[in-house]
Amino acid sequence: MNETCLAAFRELMTMDDVLILVHRNPDGDCLGTAFALKRAFENLGRRVCVAATGTVDRNLRDITDGAEELKPKFLPSAIVTVDVATAQMLGPDLACYADSVDYNIDHHYTNTEYARNNIVFGSASSAGEVLFDLFSACGVEIDDVIAEKLYAAIAFDTGCFRYSNTTAHTHWVTSELMKYSFDAPRVVRKMFDVVPLRQLKMERAALDALHVYRDGTVVLLPISRKMLEENGALDEDVSGMVSLIRRIEGCVVCATLKETKEGDVKVSLRSADDIFDVSAVAAVFGGGGHVKASGCLIKSTMEEAEARLLQAIETRFLKEKEIH
Numbered sequence: 001m002n003e004t005c006l007a008a009f010r011e012l013m014t015m016d017d018v019l020i021l022v023h024r025n026p027d028g029d030c031l032g033t034a035f036a037l038k039r040a041f042e043n044l045g046r047r048v049c050v051a052a053t054g055t056v057d058r059n060l061r062d063i064t065d066g067a068e069e070l071k072p073k074f075l076p077s078a079i080v081t082v083d084v085a086t087a088q089m090l091g092p093d094l095a096c097y098a099d100s101v102d103y104n105i106d107h108h109y110t111n112t113e114y115a116r117n118n119i120v121f122g123s124a125s126s127a128g129e130v131l132f133d134l135f136s137a138c139g140v141e142i143d144d145v146i147a148e149k150l151y152a153a154i155a156f157d158t159g160c161f162r163y164s165n166t167t168a169h170t171h172w173v174t175s176e177l178m179k180y181s182f183d184a185p186r187v188v189r190k191m192f193d194v195v196p197l198r199q200l201k202m203e204r205a206a207l208d209a210l211h212v213y214r215d216g217t218v219v220l221l222p223i224s225r226k227m228l229e230e231n232g233a234l235d236e237d238v239s240g241m242v243s244l245i246r247r248i249e250g251c252v253v254c255a256t257l258k259e260t261k262e263g264d265v266k267v268s269l270r271s272a273d274d275i276f277d278v279s280a281v282a283a284v285f286g287g288g289g290h291v292k293a294s295g296c297l298i299k300s301t302m303e304e305a306e307a308r309l310l311q312a313i314e315t316r317f318l319k320e321k322e323i324h
């Protein structure tokens with residue numbers, strides 16, 4: 001943590017009427033981090049609110065204290081983003097704030113530093129881990145509620161401490177958080193394990209439609225609106241499906257291609273290990289993320305999106321061959 005970042009964070013913690021923004025289609029990390037920061041401001045008697053484009057998935061609503069929609073509630077005097085790599089990631093509902101972000105707290109090494117103050121630590125597992133370090137360094141008091149939200153954030157982005165972004169420091173932070181009083185197994189179970197029956201049925205249908213390429217090293221899963229409708233599934237039911245296909249033996253790169261309500265294709269990319277950088281593939285389509293987990297939006301039909309994605313993956317394979 002360098003002094004410039006700490007000074008910026010200390011300045012943020014003096015603010016009132018704070019608007020905390022997260023990325024579109026919010027995940028457990030951005031929500032856990034945002035609601036931990038919100039609680040810290042509330043403990044100081046400040047007015048604060050969290051806003052997002054899109055709805056909160058059912059399995060993340062414990063973090064948002066039940067809220068399904070997060071809308072700005074007042075004219076802010078300070079705007080802070082958490083876990084937002086680029087201003088575009090704010091999505092259409094929050095695009096009006098894109099040029100006026102005061103503080104940007106993040107852990108994506110692809111962060112474009114679009115704010116007045118950029119507090120970015122690319123080596124951290126999660127935005128939650130960054131916020132814990134900032135709270136500790138600046139003496140912001142942590143309570144049981146903050147500890148639970150930060151735990152949720154870190155557990156989410158590390159896939160319950162299984163991904164390679166989990167470091168010794170991540171475990172140390174988690175160990176500090178677990179000294180507080182909250183039900184950690186429940187947090188994890190709510191986020192990862194509990195699913196409605198329709199989701200399992202949807203998964204069965206999706207697995208029947210897998211597309212396997214390059215001797216099983218590339219696995220693509222197209223999810224059409226028709227497939228969702230036939231199984232009575234919601235968009236949120238398929239948001240974690242890319243992790244399911246990533247488990248397939250021999251798979252190096254995998255992706256889900258989900259047809260959106262608007263008719264575009266939302267792509268979630270994963271690689272099984274560090275030898276393939278999926279963020280480079282996502283970047284071809286204006287997306288981004290991490291080496292092993294990235295996403296992008298392709299404005300085309302499903303068939304065309306799959307063909308273009310496959311081409312980009314092929315090109316990247318050749319590039320990776322040069323590197324390794």
Ligand SMILES: [Mn+2]
Pocket residue numbers: 029030083107125126127157
């Ligand atoms: Mn994150």
